[in-house]
Amino acid sequence: MTTPPxxxxxxxxxxxxxxxxxxxxxxxxxxxxxxxCMLNTSASDAHVRITIYFSDRDPIxxxxxxxxxxxxxxxxxxxxxxxxxxxxxxxxxxxxESDRPIVVQHTRLDSRQEANAxxxxxxxxx
Amino acid sequence: MTTPPxxxxxxxxxxxxxxxxxxxxxxxxxxxxxxxCMLNTSASDAHVRITIYFSDRDPIxxxxxxxxxxxxxxxxxxxxxxxxxxxxxxxxxxxxESDRPIVVQHTRLDSRQEANAxxxxxxxxx
Amino acid sequence: MTTPPxxxxxxxxxxxxxxxxxxxxxxxxxxxxxxxCMLNTSASDAHVRITIYFSDRDPIxxxxxxxxxxxxxxxxxxxxxxxxxxxxxxxxxxxxESDRPIVVQHTRLDSRQEANAxxxxxxxxx
Amino acid sequence: MTTPPxxxxxxxxxxxxxxxxxxxxxxxxxxxxxxxCMLNTSASDAHVRITIYFSDRDPIxxxxxxxxxxxxxxxxxxxxxxxxxxxxxxxxxxxxESDRPIVVQHTRLDSRQEANAxxxxxxxxx
Numbered sequence: 205m206t207t208p209p210x211x212x213x214x215x216x217x218x219x220x221x222x223x224x225x226x227x228x229x230x231x232x233x234x235x236x237x238x239x240x241c242m243l244n245t246s247a248s249d250a251h252v253r254i255t256i257y258f259s260d261r262d263p264i265x266x267x268x269x270x271x272x273x274x275x276x277x278x279x280x281x282x283x284x285x286x287x288x289x290x291x292x293x294x295x296x297x298x299x300x301e302s303d304r305p306i307v308v309q310h311t312r313l314d315s316r317q318e319a320n321a322x323x324x325x326x327x328x329x330x
Numbered sequence: 331m332t333t334p335p336x337x338x339x340x341x342x343x344x345x346x347x348x349x350x351x352x353x354x355x356x357x358x359x360x361x362x363x364x365x366x367c368m369l370n371t372s373a374s375d376a377h378v379r380i381t382i383y384f385s386d387r388d389p390i391x392x393x394x395x396x397x398x399x400x401x402x403x404x405x406x407x408x409x410x411x412x413x414x415x416x417x418x419x420x421x422x423x424x425x426x427e428s429d430r431p432i433v434v435q436h437t438r439l440d441s442r443q444e445a446n447a448x449x450x451x452x453x454x455x456x
Numbered sequence: 457m458t459t460p461p462x463x464x465x466x467x468x469x470x471x472x473x474x475x476x477x478x479x480x481x482x483x484x485x486x487x488x489x490x491x492x493c494m495l496n497t498s499a500s501d502a503h504v505r506i507t508i509y510f511s512d513r514d515p516i517x518x519x520x521x522x523x524x525x526x527x528x529x530x531x532x533x534x535x536x537x538x539x540x541x542x543x544x545x546x547x548x549x550x551x552x553e554s555d556r557p558i559v560v561q562h563t564r565l566d567s568r569q570e571a572n573a574x575x576x577x578x579x580x581x582x
Numbered sequence: 583m584t585t586p587p588x589x590x591x592x593x594x595x596x597x598x599x600x601x602x603x604x605x606x607x608x609x610x611x612x613x614x615x616x617x618x619c620m621l622n623t624s625a626s627d628a629h630v631r632i633t634i635y636f637s638d639r640d641p642i643x644x645x646x647x648x649x650x651x652x653x654x655x656x657x658x659x660x661x662x663x664x665x666x667x668x669x670x671x672x673x674x675x676x677x678x679e680s681d682r683p684i685v686v687q688h689t690r691l692d693s694r695q696e697a698n699a700x701x702x703x704x705x706x707x708x
Contacts, residue, residue, distance in 0.1 A: 211595045211677060211708050217337045219402060219435035220367040220450060241598040243635055243675040257369055257402045276597060276635045276675035297369040297402035297433075299337060307675075307706045309597035312448070322690070322701040323450040324598060325577065328433045329706065330337050343463045345493040345528060345561035346576060383495055383528045423495040423528035423559075425463060438574065449574040451703065454559045454581065456463050469589045471619040471654060471687035472702060509621055509654045549621040549654035549685075551589060564700065575700040580685045580707065582589050 210246035212305035213329035220310070221256075221296040223282055238281045240300065240327075241309040244271040250304035256281075256290055257297045264288045271306060278311075300327070336372035338431035339455035346436070347382075347422040349408055364407045366426065366453075367435040370397040376430035382407075382416055383423045390414045397432060404437075426453070462498035464557035465581035472562070473508075473548040475534055490533045492552065492579075493561040496523040502556035508533075508542055509549045516540045523558060530563075552579070588624035590683035591707035598688070599634075599674040601660055616659045618678065618705075619687040622649040628682035634659075634668055635675045642666045649684060656689075678705070 223238055244250040249272050255265035267284045271277045281290055281298075290296060300308055308327040349364055370376040375398050381391035393410045397403045407416055407424075416422060426434055434453040475490055496502040501524050507517035519536045523529045533542055533550075542548060552560055560579040601616055622628040627650050633643035645662045649655045659668055659676075668674060678686055686705040 209593065211593055212706065215335065215337055217369055217371070217433040219369040219433045220365075220404070220437050221402075239598075241673075241675065243595055243597040243677075245595070245633075245635065245677050255371075257371065257400060259402055259404065263400050274635060274641050276599075276637055276673060278598070278637065278673040295367075295402060295404040297367065299369075299371050307595040307597045309703065309706075310450075311598050311701065312450075323437065323448040324688075324690075324701040325435065325451045325703045326706055328338065328435075328452055328455065341461065341463055343495055343497070343559040345495040345559045346491075346530070346563050347528075381497075383497065383526060385528055385530065389526050421493075421528060421530040423493065425495075425497050436576075438576075449563065449576040451561065451577045454464065454561075454578055467587065467589055469621055469623070469685040471621040471685045471704075472617075472656070472689050473654075507623075509623065509652060511654055511656065515652050547619075547654060547656040549619065551621075551623050562702075564702075575689065575702040577687065577703045580590065580687075580704055 210305045212243070212307040214302050214305060215330040216300040216308040216327040217330070218298045218300070218308070218310045218327050221281065221298055222312070223290060223292045225293040237313050239278050239311045240281065240298065241276065241278045241311060242271045243276045243307040244273060244304060246304050247273050248304055249273050250302045250306050252306070253301045254284070255299045257299070259295050336431045338369070338433040340428050340431060341456040342426040342434040342453040343456070344424045344426070344434070344436045344453050347407065347424055348438070349416060349418045351419040363439050365404050365437045366407065366424065367402065367404045367437060368397045369402045369433045370399060370430060372430050373399050374430055375399050376428045376432050378426060378428045378432070380410070381425045383425070385421050462557045464495070464559040466554050466557060467582040468552040468560040468579040469582070470550045470552070470560070470562045470579050473533065473550055474564070475542060475544045477545040489565050491530050491563045492533065492550065493528065493530045493563060494523045495528045495559045496525060496556060498556050499525050500556055501525050502554045502558050504558070505553045506536070507551045509551070511547050588683045590621070590685040592680050592683060593708040594678040594686040594705040595708070596676045596678070596686070596688045596705050599659065599676055600690070601668060601670045603671040615691050617656050617689045618659065618676065619654065619656045619689060620649045621654045621685040622651060622682060624682050625651050626682055627651050628680045628684050630684070631679045632662070633677045635677070637673050
């Protein structure tokens with residue numbers, strides 16, 4: 205197959221973020237999670253810096269991840285460990301900067317009640 | 331860490347808004363709410379004016395909030411008090427104007443039935 | 457208050473549409489519905505033409521609605537009657553053309569099962 | 583009626599994709615599904631190539647579909663068969679390339695628990 209074009213933008217923002225403090229679904233698939241889905245269609249790895257913003261304290265970061273060439277990375281925010289972890293039960297937002305064009309979509313599975321709730325939206329690209 | 335760039339737009343619109351008249355989840359985390367999530371990555375405070383539109387009456391506002399530099403504000407519409415409160419059970423829409431670039435995402439948690447429902451979308455940026 | 461600027465675009469598309477064939481919530485608030493939320497912040501009425509597309513038959517329309525100056529209209533697709541009604545249980549999509557800039561957001565409440573499900577997204581603006 | 587303008591873009595990306603491994607709703611309407619809703623308002627058929635990306639293996643495709651002139655196609659990803667099927671329980675993302683402008687919206691119905699969950703977002707257009 206022919207190589208698809210590099211698609212996306214280098215700066216993305218997600219204004220909404222929240223890690224619930226509990227969940228009820230069977231682990232691990234149905235546990236509550238908050239995810240940044242990143243797609244890199246280019247032929248080169250994308251090196252990504254993530255900064256997390258809060259309402260009442262200084263931002264933390266940068267967290268560094270790589271989205272390999274022609275791969276997608278569905279990154280769970282609660283998997284971030286370095287340089288810090290994101291506290292639960294607290295509003296946050298995120299800024300995602302990449303050295304290659306990528307596409308970013310934000311998704312949450314919330315399993316705090318009997319049934320799941322899902323939300324998703326495309327990020328803000330600049 | 332280096333300061334991230336100012337990201338976003340100065341004018342945002344959310345065409346959908348609704349404050350349910352009742353909810354069933356445990357208070358306050360699971361009570362129904364409608365939120366405008368705003369992110370200000372810039373090094374200066376963002377001064378924001380919000381105007382609320384209805385289907386059958388004149389708009390109300392401006393409501394004024396500040397999103398501090400390098401902070402996020404997840405504003406619940408039912409917390410707005412000045413110059414008015416938003417009636418429940420009524421369709422509305424909102425216009426958000428800022429003197430600095432910000433990013434706006436709209437989220438609702440609806441807990442009127444046994445399980446939560448969630449929705450979110452990026453606002454319309456101009 | 458000062459008059460806010462006219463915000464939005466004149467052409468919008470929503471690629472997803474579906475009217476469920478049944479619902480379980482208490483009428484009318486919790487009945488399943490599919491809505492195009494339109495916001496007109498301008499000082500003049502917006503005259504809107506809606507065309508509905510299907511997978512297996514010719515499009516129908518135009519449906520004509522007015523979004524008054526400085527008002528929002530949350531239009532339920534199952535309220536459209538002229539020149540036709542939209543069949544239930546069938547995939548559709550919609551094109552929304554306005555003579556003034558407006559903002560369009562698509563929302564569905566699905567109450568076919570014990571709990572509601574909600575979805576929303578900003579439309580595609582051109 | 584007059585012919586509406588061709589609306590949309592030729593390159594779309596959806597960074598989030600997931601086919602659940604089980605579902606509980608009545609078949610076929612309430613079975614879990616993941617859909618790319620495509621709208622072609624133009625007067626000519628749109629020939630579409632879809633490439634699917636994964637986190638840990640090479641992309642597959644192109645899958646080829648046609649969205650006829652003035653029609654919408656709500657394509658279920660689990661209906662794709664040629665040149666491969668998309669595995670269940672695995673994160674994926676998709677790139678959608680068309681020779682005509684189209685509009686793409688991503689929707690999932692998740693019926694793994696007692697109540698449905700829905701998500702949708704406009705794709706990323708380039």
